[in-house]
Amino acid sequence: MTEPVVLPDFDSFGGQALKGLEAPEEATAATQALLSEDRNSGEPVINAPGESHLTLERGICREGTWYREAEVKELTGADEEAIAAVGSSSYKIFDTLLLRGVRTVGNEAMNRTLAAELLIGDRELLVMAIRRATFGNDLEFDGLPCANCEELVDLTVPLDAIPATRLQDPEQIEFPVPLRRGATATVRLPTGDDQAAVLTIKDGNAAKQDSELLDRCVLRVQDASGTVTRRPPATSLSMSDRKTILQFLAETQPGPRYGDFSFVHETCGKEVSLPISLAILFRGM
Ligand SMILES: [Zn+2]
Structure with a gap:
């Protein structure tokens, strides 16, 4: 067996x-x-x-x-x-x-x-x-x-007792994420393609994996003065903003939360x- x-x-x-x-x-x-x-x-x-x-x-x-x-x-x-x-x-x-x-x-x-x-x-x-x-x-x-x-x-x-998250609007593709100092990021949610790209980074460097995900999913950032930066390199984002965006992506992604089950x-x-x-x-x- x-x-x-x-x-x-x-x-x-x-x-x-x-x-x-x-x-x-x-x-x-x-x-x-x-x-x-x-x-x-x-x-x-x-x-x-x-x-x-x-x-x-x-x-x-x-x-x-x-x-x-x-x-x-x-x-x-x-x-x-x-x-x-x-x-x-x-x-x-x-x-x-x-x-x-x-x-x-x-x-x-x-x-x-x-x-x-x-x-x-x-x-x-x-x-x-x-x-x-x-x-x-x-x-x-x-x-x-x-x-x-x-x-x-x-x-x-x-299986349906496993907690799951729903999208408020399944057809919403872009999401605003408030950042520090009055800036706003516009992001999309990760797909299988993004997941594959992140997992090709094999040296166990979680920060690099985070950067790869952010490089792919952050579409633009608008600062408080209204200046828009398209596709900002993830390494240029502050640690705090990176954390905020990653948390948003994790919490907003729909689907089962296998790790959250309890009885x-x-x-x-x-x-x-x-x-x-x-x-x-x-x-x-
Ligand atoms: Zn017990």
Whole structure:
């Protein structure tokens, strides 16, 4: 049987890396213990018809019309082999999941260009839908040690219990971000393409990754006197403004917040953090 912990955390590609503010959180020891134990539960649930369709948050725009409907499919053994074959590159694993698990977005068949064009949040929604189509809607945890009282907890987490962020206006492409000294940045939200570019910076320099993201997503900055600088180099922005913009991008990006899931343990009454990783989502693979 394949070891379950072959897929990296979401934290290592996307969410946390692009937030650029916090160190990536390791999966909790409890989660690791759970993943390494034998799995005798979590039998795939028979999916109700229609579970392969979803509505994206932004979708794609073609000749002025927005398309948000998407269709995914249940992953097969061939898909599992293909995903295992891409190695340990987290972005490639994620990309392969999308390319093999998504049938269509709008009227277009999934392809690399389309995958790169999608907002990060839409990509994560699609991966959640692939998970649902393949293993069902519920994440089953048996014997999960409570991080507070250490009692073993059996827990069923429906995928839609994972907190998610919505766009106020899905068709809004540019967003104003107030900066210091009366300046305003105009930004766009990161896509799969941006994510790939950020993750090619491999020397572990988070500041360089932040700069790459800002170089791509900051369209212009207007200072208090009204002077507009188009495409300002990220290195020319103040540390404070960089942080403000990165925080805005992270908070505004729609989609599931896998790292923010928590549950209240009835026995001890405490809220217990349980970050959901890609390895947990696809632990049947
Ligand atoms: Zn507890």
